[in-house]
Amino acid sequence: MPAMWRALFFVIAFWAAPARADLAYVLNSADATISVVDTATRAEIRRIPVLREVHHLVVTPDGRSLVVGDSGGNELIFLDPESGAVQRRERISNPYHLEYSPDGRYLVVASLRRDQVDIYEAASLTLLQRFRQPDKPSHVAFSPDSRWAFVTLQGSGQVAAVDLEARQTAWVQDVGPEPAGIIWHRGRLIVGLMGREDFVALDPTTREVRPAFRVGRGAHTIFPAPNGRTLYATSRVESRIAEVDAETLEVRRIFEIAGGPDCIAFDSEGRLYATLRWTGRLLVLDTATGEHAQIRVGRSPHGVFVMPRRPGLDAAFAFQSPGAQSGTRPMGAPPPRGLAALQGTGPAVTVTPVRVEAGSPTSRLRAPWR
Secondary structure (H helix, E strand, C coil): CCHHHHHHHHHHHHHHCCCCCCEEEEEECCCCEEEEEECCCCEEEEEEECCCCEEEEEECCCCCCEEEEECCCCEEEEECCCCCCEEEEEECCCCCEEEECCCCCEEEEEECCCCEEEEEECCCCCEEEEEECCCCEEEEEECCCCCEEEEEECCCCEEEEEECCCCEEEEEEECCCCEEEEEEECCEEEEEECCCCEEEEECCCCCCEEEEEECCCCEEEEEECCCCCEEEEEECCCCEEEEEECCCCCEEEEEECCCCEEEEEECCCCCEEEEECCCCEEEEECCCCCCEEEEECCCCEEEEEEECCCCCCCCCHHHHCCCCCCCCCCECCCCCCCHHHHHCCCCCCCCCCCEEECCCCCCCCCCCCC
């Protein structure tokens, strides 16, 4: 082939090649693997082996690493979020749920199996303090000023407030049976109660506990959408995802999702990704239209993160926007950047309360649900 034609062929092939797609990372708790999913083709492209049992993940404050907690293997796995390449592994005690404080100084780890909460210096992973917190420390949230870490205690039905400056437990408050997911939301803590059907609101100053909203049996975790207008809460037993107004805490819609939805992430176009624990799949849901797809991954998928990689997108929102990491970042008013900028200034979705049957090809509208 003449040199001119070879050059022309190369140019055509280059421009015809598909742009880099976003990657979704899914932690398969029962398979000891991490699925890497191409979001454009909606196909799993490879699996990363781990030691034993992965559950949750978080991005480092500098955005250079995706940190996966292998709770059964007592290890942290640092991945390059752009490629999925393993950067390094660190030995650490039972990292079930893990979060960096908003100021980036601390890494707080809840150890469900060992009944402990550990505070590490984020940069060096030096253990600064270990708290015995019976029973079953589960999920972690922070106050916006990074002074307080709040930990749900599944076994005792409580939330513990840890003073990160004094490095001591300040108080423990009863909230209801089997508390799991927790976020700081506009001055309150929103907590899911797996032993009931509802989420409650806890005032961290007065420690008053009030009902927030109902989603269904096995109320589990809650994640703020990056546009700041909406919360999405999961029910693992009733198998639902509730769309909740971030200002009023009213349930707008219920998505009926077979398979036990658990953790949630969002891509750069506002689509919702949820792990389905009981069916080994990753749900992709357009919350505006109800259109959906499911991607087969490993057994008992738990944590999920979506890394934006397409040209022209500001990937920073994946690290900075509330809810884009694992749902516990503080959220105030809608942020000026991120999805709000990408999607324009119009309303995100209709607020008409409906049920969307995401398990069937056609969505059906039903009467409002409460």
